[in-house]
Amino acid sequence: MSLLVEMQGIEKRFPGVYCLKGVGFELRSGEVHALMGENGAGKSTLMKILSGVYQRDDGTVKIDGSLVEFNGPKDAQDAGVGIIHQELSLMNDLTVAQNVFIGREPRSFLGIINEKKLNLQAQEIFQKMNFDLDPTTEVSQLTVAKQQMIEIAKALSYKSRILIMDEPTAALNDAEIAELFTIIESLKSEGVGIIYISHKMDEIKKIADRVTVMRDGEYIDTVEAKDTPLSKIISMMVGREVKDENVDIPDLSSSPELLRVKGLSRGKEIQDVSFSLKKGEILGFAGLMGAGRTEVARAIFGADPFDSGEIWVNGKYCAISTPSDAVAAGIGYLSEDRKHFGLALGMDVRANISMATLGRFTNSCGVLKEADMEQIANDYIEQLAIRTPSDTQEVGFLSGGNQQKVVIAKWLLRDCDILIFDEPTRGIDVGAKAEIYKLLEALAKQGKAIIVISSELPEVMRLSHRIAVMCQGKLTGILPGGKATTQEQIMALATQ
Known part of the structure; x- marks a missing residue:
């Protein structure tokens, strides 16, 4: 598989915070590369640099072997990078279709938005996702789970070769997650490289090919997902052993x-x-x-x-x-x-x-x-x-x-x-x-x-x-x- 993304020595600082310290990361075509670490480890910051949201303070980014400089998300999108953010960023007063194609609406030769064509294009993406939703529905009327699926549809609409998924299943139920994984497998077969950020450990074994772990803004290691026990990945993430114990159920018979x-x-x-x-x-x-x-x-x-x-x-x-x-x-x-x-x-x-x-x-x-x-x-x-x-x-x-x-x-x-x-x-x-x-x-x-x-x-x-x-x-x-x-x-x- 060819190398789609190569990031080396990435540095990023905010006032009072040293977020990234010489971090490296790479992505191959047709793979799901999980990026893992505790909250504050720097995962989202690294991906915001790759997607043009943040500018790096130092280091290099290559796409298809060529050095790139992104001055904003539009530059990254033009280079084939799409991102599904952990935090929803939809416009509640617009319809589903308007959110998916905001700024890219089909227009007549007079510049008037063709709402019928817009809705049909959105419906085609939903059908590919096996997602049943009226594209004319106002986003404010939808649950968090459905809004998350719209974020995914929006990213897919760019036909990105590099797709970043930041906690994409956080608001989805088991059936919706299964549908998303089917979409991911289809994208892999088309050569799309997917960077997958998730705290759900069971998902990593199901969907990831490789895993890169970060801790406190630093690169720790990259391992093969299928050959690495989850206990080792967790230990790499937190730097300590995490025990999961069952609840101790108290006697509440006399409790008010x-x-x-x-x-x-x-x-x-x-x-x-x-x-x-x-x-x-x-x-x-x-x-x-x-x-x-x-x-x-x-x-x-x-x-x-x-x-x-x-x-x-x-x-x-x-x-x-x-x-x-x-x-x-x-x-x-x-x-x-x-x-x-x-x-x-x-x-x-x-x-x-x-x-x-x-x-x-x-x-x-x-x-x-x-x-x-x-x-x-x-x-x-x-x-x-x-x-x-x-x-x-x-x-x-x-x-x-x-x-x-x-x-x-x-x-x-x-x-x-x-x-x-x-x-x-x-x-x-x-x-x-x-x-x-x-x-x-x-x-x-x-x-x-x-x-x-x-x-x-x-x-x-x-x-x-x-x-x-x-x-x-x-x-x-x-x-x-x-x-x-x-x-x-x-x-x-x-x-x-």
């Missing part, structure tokens, strides 16, 4: 009930859902994409209205119609979409951690007590091992995993009794996952009542004391957590 949901309904999305949650309990929610798990969480938190049902907190009925009502009742919610609903990306770490508790940091004259905010922010930065040069670093410049930790810190500071974690480890590496698992277990031992929504069955089973399973808006059953339940039992309820 902190949350009760009765007959919660909203159209077909939520149909007569009822469950309870005890102090010190972790209740996992499993189900296929679109089963209604996130919809239930958002209704409890007051983010979306519901048609009927009751929410009881600490044995008292609560009329929750807004997030403010939920927070006042002691409920915190970490959204699956931290970029839009969990963070103010243009503000610093300190402000984001404090934003749900500003009253605590305001004096009698309404002036913020910056010194107190700084102290608290740095306490959580240390406690959660948030990788940031300081508490004044803009959150938008942090890696996805570290952004997630900032959201967690915000709700920990609020000291809510009931915490809802929606996909808490999406886009987070194995080392950080283990840290968050320990954090959730510690919170439960402190008496917090926790709901965990996850699309990864091993994660739900690993964390949960009980597992609530949903299918098409209905709660189809509640199973014991840990080793007492199998994935087959969960899937049986998730596909009723």
Whole structure:
């Protein structure tokens, strides 16, 4: 196989951060080359250099053996480089087709956009992906999973020879992932080289030919995927052994009930859902994409209205119609979409951690007590091992995993009794996952009542004391957590 990409001695610095230190990477035609490392290892930064988003400070980049200089994404696209970013970058007010072909719309000789042809072209890509979606649908009406598939379609529309996939399956269910892997195999057969960034270790064995590992902005090694045990890859990533232990299920028979949901309904999305949650309990929610798990969480938190049902907190009925009502009742919610609903990306770490508790940091004259905010922010930065040069670093410049930790810190500071974690480890590496698992277990031992929504069955089973399973808006059953339940039992309820 010929060499498509060769990067040597790549250096990149941001104010206060040395991101890449002499990193090398290569990609052959017709291969899937996995790029792995913990959050903050420099993977996304290296790929942003290859895709023209960032300019390198030093080093060389060759494509097809020729030196290239990219002054922007357009230069990279013209050279055949496409990228599917980890964070969604779609325009919500435009249609699906308009997003896929933004800036490249088919036009008449008068310059008028041919909407019919635009929609047909988008539909052709969706058919190739086996993805059923009306191209005239406005993006704001779609789930995160469907928006992710649109990002993939957009990248495929450029007919790129070099395709970078940054956490492409983070929001996809098993069926959608299988379809994506079929697309990847087809692209490989056409000679396309694919750089695949993922924290899902099982995916690497299924799809990758080679694996390159980075740690702390440096190149560690490149190995053959099929010949290398996952334990070795993990050790290379984190520089230490990571143990994955099953949850220790406590006896909660005498524990008080902190949350009760009765007959919660909203159209077909939520149909007569009822469950309870005890102090010190972790209740996992499993189900296929679109089963209604996130919809239930958002209704409890007051983010979306519901048609009927009751929410009881600490044995008292609560009329929750807004997030403010939920927070006042002691409920915190970490959204699956931290970029839009969990963070103010243009503000610093300190402000984001404090934003749900500003009253605590305001004096009698309404002036913020910056010194107190700084102290608290740095306490959580240390406690959660948030990788940031300081508490004044803009959150938008942090890696996805570290952004997630900032959201967690915000709700920990609020000291809510009931915490809802929606996909808490999406886009987070194995080392950080283990840290968050320990954090959730510690919170439960402190008496917090926790709901965990996850699309990864091993994660739900690993964390949960009980597992609530949903299918098409209905709660189809509640199973014991840990080793007492199998994935087959969960899937049986998730596909009723």
